[in-house]
Amino acid sequence: MGNKGEALRQRVIAAAGELFYQQGYENTSFRDIASAVGISRGNFYYHFKSKDDILHAVIDTRIAGIKATLAEWDKKFTDPGQRLHHYVDILLHNQDNITSYGCPVGSLCTELAKYDHSILTDANKMFVVFRDWLVAQLKLIGVNNNTHRIAMHLISRVQGIAMVTNAFDDKLFLQQEVKQLKQWLDDEILKPSH
């Protein structure tokens, strides 16, 4: 198997993914990616058939990365409640990037929704992986009703925080909201007295 070519392909995907996140997909050119990776523009077309093709590869790689991360969490934390807290804590761990560029999943979906519905469907799968995992954790806790809705609600809360943090360039807001959301998680989901 072409190890050298395969390695380059991975480097392109990594660089493109980062640039798509920081600058947006449409706003990132082959030039940008080429100079980041250190190759020529023409060389792309040996590994990818179009720019869309690179985006698809980026999305696939991200999905694999998300699945790997969640599997790691499953090992690291035995308590599903702890895992849910860890999900919210992503905001805190990535607060600098979120302040500058927003959420990598959310901002990409927002961009794609403006002009390409077929790729949006693919990008949305990143959310679906998170959602299904959240549903699984809720069921493990013993929540039996509305697990899907609660998972979607959590994603929505996290996305709102990321979006507003980015738009207002306000890291403090993120920190306060994370605290509040984790409190809500404890009060309404993990220790329901009603």
Next chain:
Amino acid sequence: MGNKGEALRQRVIAAAGELFYQQGYENTSFRDIASAVGISRGNFYYHFKSKDDILHAVIDTRIAGIKATLAEWDKKFTDPGQRLHHYVDILLHNQDNITSYGCPVGSLCTELAKYDHSILTDANKMFVVFRDWLVAQLKLIGVNNNTHRIAMHLISRVQGIAMVTNAFDDKLFLQQEVKQLKQWLDDEILKPSH
């Protein structure tokens, strides 16, 4: 005063604003706007000096529109609690557009954050108008602490709902979340028993 030119200018701003919302700013060309308004491409530069200039005009017009809307609400609803509910209800009233294109303010800020910080600052003023109005309503209710944070929290919740509704193309989610958010508004802000 050049009435004919001024009227055309307003038509351009209206058409551009709609297209920027539906297709994104970068993804909308002069061609698109020209054919929507029914003028030639060259004619733009008599009324605007650049594409950025059109965007600034769109933002200014939107800000004026938001202020007018809020002033209308102030007249229509005497109860500040009712006004806060009405703010959340924007989601419901615009559910079709939000499902297709997201929030006009939020998605624009998300796009601009990727490549132009100076215009983002301007676009963000749309949020600030809402935020300041929300703070005013909270104070009228008698809330004295954390009015700024609560206002930001409300914006964040609304943005999260709009973003996820758009990304999942899920109008039902929007409807459920609006219900839940209005319930939260009643329980935690309007009738605090604690």
Next chain:
DNA sequence: GTCTATATCGAGATAGAC
């Protein structure tokens, strides 16, 4: 004021040498 014609640039994509 509005138009047509054009300049200039950078994008994605291709051809073919090495």
Next chain:
DNA sequence: GTCTATCTCGATATAGAC
């Protein structure tokens, strides 16, 4: 596999006729 050179297209923007 990777490169250089080039094609084609559509974008913003400008010049100048009407």
